[in-house]
C-alpha cells in the first residue's frame with residue numbers, strides 16, 4: 454500500500470463489475486458474447502456493437518513488456534524508484550492486457566523485482582492487494598523459479 458497516490462475513480466458508468474470483483478479478491482473483465490473479445494479498460498460496448506458482460510478471469514498471464522521507472526515520478530512513488538512496471542497479457546484473450554507492478558509474493562514493495570529477473574513471455578499470476586486504503590488492485594506475481602536476488 455502506498456499513501457498519497459492518485460486514486461482511481463470507482464464510480465465510472467462501466468466499471469461496477471470490475472470493482473465488485475476486486476472487492477471479492479478476484480479479477481473480472483468485460484467480455485463480448487457476440488465476437489468473444491475481452492476488453493480492458495471498461496467501455497460501453499464492444500467495437501462490434503455487442504453488449505459486454507463481466508466474467509471472472511483466471512488472473513494468469515504472460516509478461517508482454519515491462520519498463521523500469523526512474524525519477525521524476527509522482528511524490529508518493531519517489532521512495533520506491535527505480536521500480537519495474539509490467540504490461541501483462543492475460544491468458545483469456547489476445548489484447549486483454551493490464552499494467553501493474555511485478556512482485557515475488559503478495560504484499561511485496563513495488564521495487565522488489567529487478568529487471569534482471571524478468572524475461573518477456575514469463576508466466577505471471579494476479580494477486581489482489583490494496584494499492585491504497587480500501588482500494589484493491591492486482592499486482593503480478595512472477596514465477597517462483599526465477600531468481601529473486603536480494604531484498605532492497
Ligand SMILES: [Zn+2]
Pocket residue numbers: 485486487488489490499500501502503
Ligand atoms: Zn464484440
